[in-house]
Amino acid sequence: xxxxxxxxxxxxxxxxxxxxxxxxxxxxxxxxxxxxxxxxxxxxxxxxxxxxxxxxxxxxxxxxxxxxxxxxxxxxxxxxxxxxxxxxxx
Amino acid sequence: xxxxxxxxxxx
Numbered sequence: 304x305x306x307x308x309x310x311x312x313x314x315x316x317x318x319x320x321x322x323x324x325x326x327x328x329x330x331x332x333x334x335x336x337x338x339x340x341x342x343x344x345x346x347x348x349x350x351x352x353x354x355x356x357x358x359x360x361x362x363x364x365x366x367x368x369x370x371x372x373x374x375x376x377x378x379x380x381x382x383x384x385x386x387x388x389x390x391x392x393x
Numbered sequence: 394x395x396x397x398x399x400x401x402x403x404x
Contacts, residue, residue: 342401379399386402 309381311365314392316356321388323349332388338385347372348379355380355389 317323320336323343330349343349351364358364361380366389368376383389 337403340403342403344399344401348399375399382398382400 308360309311309361309377309384311361311377313361314356314359315361315364315380315384315389316392317321317352318388318390323353325349332383334386337387339388341383341386341388343379350388351376351380356392 318334318336320334322333322335324331324333329345332343332352334340343352347368351368354363354367355361361377365373365377365380366367380389
């Protein structure tokens with residue numbers, strides 16, 4: 304999936320195969336399936352990813368982010384979706 | 394304005 308195909312109208316959640324480890328800068332995300340490691344470099348993004356599954360859509364989740372940072376966070380989520388760290392809700 | 398990347402991927 305490319306960033307362009309990331310549908311903010313859909314609900315996403317953290318992949319059950321991914322472990323998030325809190326770090327001073329944000330968190331490390333490790334995918335036990337594809338063995339990818341991602342650095343989430345701001346705590347606000349970590350919080351957003353953790354709470355993603357509680358929102359009906361990515362758009363709803365992004366509404367909790369200050370408007371001027373929304374595009375940046377949307378791109379970050381698209382990147383995480385691309386590496387299967389987050390996946391569409393069932 | 395260069396956008397800071399919030400996610401960096403690498404094992």
